[in-house]
Amino acid sequence: MNLKIFSVINSILLSVFLVQPLSASPSIMVKPEILYPGDVFLIKTVYPSNRLLRAELNGREFPFSSCGERCSYAIGAIDIETRPGTYKIKIYFKNGKNIIKTLRIRKKEFPVISLTLPEERVTLSPEDEARANKEEKLLRSIWQLRTERLWYGGFIRPLDNEISTGFGVKRLINGHKISIHKGIDIKAKEGEPVRAVNNGRVVLREELFFGGRTIVIDHGEGLFSVYMHLSDYNVKEGDMVSKHDLIGFAGSTGRSSGPHLHFGFKVKDISVNPESLFELRELP
Numbered sequence: 001m002n003l004k005i006f007s008v009i010n011s012i013l014l015s016v017f018l019v020q021p022l023s024a025s026p027s028i029m030v031k032p033e034i035l036y037p038g039d040v041f042l043i044k045t046v047y048p049s050n051r052l053l054r055a056e057l058n059g060r061e062f063p064f065s066s067c068g069e070r071c072s073y074a075i076g077a078i079d080i081e082t083r084p085g086t087y088k089i090k091i092y093f094k095n096g097k098n099i100i101k102t103l104r105i106r107k108k109e110f111p112v113i114s115l116t117l118p119e120e121r122v123t124l125s126p127e128d129e130a131r132a133n134k135e136e137k138l139l140r141s142i143w144q145l146r147t148e149r150l151w152y153g154g155f156i157r158p159l160d161n162e163i164s165t166g167f168g169v170k171r172l173i174n175g176h177k178i179s180i181h182k183g184i185d186i187k188a189k190e191g192e193p194v195r196a197v198n199n200g201r202v203v204l205r206e207e208l209f210f211g212g213r214t215i216v217i218d219h220g221e222g223l224f225s226v227y228m229h230l231s232d233y234n235v236k237e238g239d240m241v242s243k244h245d246l247i248g249f250a251g252s253t254g255r256s257s258g259p260h261l262h263f264g265f266k267v268k269d270i271s272v273n274p275e276s277l278f279e280l281r282e283l284p
């Protein structure tokens, strides 16, 4: 090809690409593409993290981290109470600009289970209530921790058994008390090994009123995994753990009607459906 023609074509091509305005869709990816209340999601962009401030959805902020030269990501979550509909994720840049990506959150019917329990198991004594409230406060303070990233790649299942009670199940107890299941119950035999779902640091190892023997792992960046009703522990507070490490044994301690593992996951203070976390395979 004639050099002159080549350079003309080249400059036309260049000008076409250079004058393209910032367009939201090709530069921002949200996974999964179909979202339900309670889901965790990943936002990935081609912009370097030092140009980005944060992503915002429903007034909640999710900061960006780097996953390479032209790669930034943020982990977000949709609260279970979020109504289905169209939402906007706003990505803020340090130069004051922002771009918007539209998200559709679909409707999900969470089952309702009616339970009849002895009334003394439903209405707590003042001492038990005080203890449960104190423990709730302790857990809430843990969800405020923001530490360096320790996790990498996808999250594994803590125990490879069937699920007995899914996330979001509403329990109507004695016709008057509603409790929403903000985790999953995994079937287990007494003493079955429970594994760390990713790298992290043990920030709680304590016997709680409702949760029984409980472990909380801080994975960094506001991500926490919670393991309840354990029969015994294999780690202590402050321990660093790796993905697949044996951290404890399934049991039925605390308010539990038989051996199982209650597993919960938090993105900041949002309880998310662990199933949506395990299925998120694009995590950097």
Ligand SMILES: [Zn+2]
Residues within 6 Å of the ligand: 165, 181, 183, 184, 185, 261, 262, 263
């Ligand atoms: Zn449970």
